[in-house]
Amino acid sequence: MTQNIYDTDTFFEGYSQLPRSQRGLAGAPEWPAIRALLPDIRGQQVVDLGCGYGWFSHWAVEHGAASVLGLDISEKMLARATSINADSRIDYQRCDLERLALPSGRFTLAYSSLALHYIRDLGGLLRSVREALQPGGRLVFSIEHPIYMASLHPDWVNDDQGGRSWPVDHYQVEGQRTTDWLSAGVIKQHRTLGTLVNLLIDSGFRLDRLIEWGPSAQDLATHPALADEIHRPMMLIVAASRDSVQPIT
Amino acid sequence: MTQNIYDTDTFFEGYSQLPRSQRGLAGAPEWPAIRALLPDIRGQQVVDLGCGYGWFSHWAVEHGAASVLGLDISEKMLARATSINADSRIDYQRCDLERLALPSGRFTLAYSSLALHYIRDLGGLLRSVREALQPGGRLVFSIEHPIYMASLHPDWVNDDQGGRSWPVDHYQVEGQRTTDWLSAGVIKQHRTLGTLVNLLIDSGFRLDRLIEWGPSAQDLATHPALADEIHRPMMLIVAASRDSVQPIT
Known part of the structure; x- marks a missing residue:
């Protein structure tokens, strides 16, 4: 089972103070880049993988999505989503994404914001998502960038001329990384x-777009x-389509 | 025009001492990973973009390729290729890859080893390559990894516990990088x-494989x-196919 850090008090308290928690999508600087990769949301049948407070789920139905299934492992998150982002077209459900089981061909769009770097068996998740998408269905997600996550000591290195660099080490060593973010011992998968x-390709997706998000002049x-x-590169934003070619099994 | 550093004496002298110059493909640790991405080479009509000493061009015809057009900007490289890797099925020609002009639909495989990071207008080159490939044709190339190339001070940072990290800075600032490698002032395009x-996608290719090369236990x-x-990640190895979808123009 995925670590459910979001339900620990310190983490949830810290998380609730973030701009993206308080202001929703408007508090997430990468949102315009993600939005630009979404298909026309009207009529879409959406699954929101790691829906958190439900900001995206709510945005989707407000902008014409037919339905949203919002999934999250955290009870506290889902309680908040139900309280501030409820809608008759949204169904919030508790779910460990490591054990995703969805009806075949039920969705036209799978969305995920900053959740997939917690998943150990990402291949299994992607195959489930592909199976749950209709032909031509889309997958759009953001994830922490591997370069942001690789180092065993992920902190800025300052040089003596006032410059700074981000350290990269152990990049080729995949697996668990434990960091302190909002609370101690947050487990991610590098x-x-x-x-x-x-x-993605082996799970039967075709890659349409790969964005290594960075701030625009206006953001700055x-x-x-x-x-x-x-x-x-801190964050990766990916758009892919359910491929007509069968996945490798 | 691309900088022709390979024809300066210091650079060429240094380059000729590298294992990959002296031993050919066997001296390039990434070669097995590249080879695994190549289609069956028998009968292929190949263009080798930045052929250098011609080691790959020669390997290709030795293993059954129908023909190879080997292109390089460096006269010294081409002279060496003609001297040590000549074959009646290989045509070595001088060419600035920034101004590539190839017959339409002439090739079934485009190959390039560690040359494309010198190219300023890579989109233009990729569109030319797509046009020169038959439907279903393949493109397989290696390129310096952007993480290897981004920093303005690309050198290892040692910590006080005997560890080291590679610095990443100015990653989002694309454009020219000048480094000293074999001779001073080598210009690359980040x-x-x-x-x-x-x-690649906008030039009408479909991404089939993306390898961030790292050493195997046996390499080590x-x-x-x-x-x-x-x-x-020092090197990127990419396999792509000419897409049936038209490129964005």
């Missing part, structure tokens, strides 16, 4: 970018702290 | 990995110096 892309003007993200 | 993948046993390459 995979190289190559592995991620090849898992509004949020000067984002200047760090000029130096390293 | 693009993010996302940009590279999206250029034979060449202990390769241990550094556990820590950073």
Whole structure:
């Protein structure tokens, strides 16, 4: 089972203070880049993998999606989603994404925001998602960038000229990374970018877009702290389609 | 025009000492990974983009390729290729890859080893290559990894516990990088990995495989110096196919 850090008090408390928790999609600087990769949302049947507070699920139905199944492992998250982002067209359900079981061909769009780097068996998850998509169905997700996640000591290195760099080490050593973020001992799964892309292809997806998100000039003007993200790729945004070719089994 | 550093004496002299110059494909640790991505070479009509000493061109015809057009900007390289890797089925020609002009639908396989990071207009090159490939034709290439190339001070950072990390900075700032390798002032073109993948897709290719090359246990046993390459992705190996979908123009 995936670590359910979101239900520990310290983590949930810290998480609830983040701009993206308080302001929803408007508090997530990568949202415009994700939105640009989404198909026309009207009429879509959506599964939201790791829906959190339900900001995206709610945005989707507000903009014309036919239905959303919002899945999350955290009871606290789902309680918050039900409280602030409820809608008759949204069904919030508790689910460990490591054990995803969805009806075949039920969805036209699978969406996930910053959840898949917690998943150990990502290949299994992707095969389930492909099976749950109709032909031509789309998968759009964000995930922590492997370069952001690889190092055993992930912290900026300052040089003596006032510059800084992000350290990369153990990149080729895939597997668990434990970091302190909001609370101690958050467990993530490091995979190289190559592995991620090849898992997608082998699971029966066709890669349509790969964005290594970085701040725009406007982002920097509004949020000067984002200047760090000029130096390293922090987040990956991927758009893929259910391929007509059968996956490798 | 691309910088023709290979024809400067210091560079050519240094280059001729590299294992991959002296021993050919057997001196390139990434060769087994590239070879695994190649289609059956028998009968292929090949263009070798940046053929250097012609080691691959010669390997291809020796293993049954119908013909190879070997292209390079460097006169010294081509002279060496003609001297040590000549074959009646290989045509070596001088060519600046920035101005590639190839007959339409002439080839079934385009190959390139560690040359494309010198190209400024990579989109233009990729569109030319797609046009020169038959339907279903393949493109297999290696390129310096953007993470290897991004930093303005690309050198290992040692910590006080005997560990080391590779610095990443200015990753999102695409464009020219000048480094000293074999001679001073070698000019390369930094693009993010996302940009590279999206250029491929927009040029009418379908991505089949993305390998961030790292040493195997056997590589490490034979060449202990390769241990550094556990820590950073140094090289990217890509396999793609001419897509049936028209490119974006």
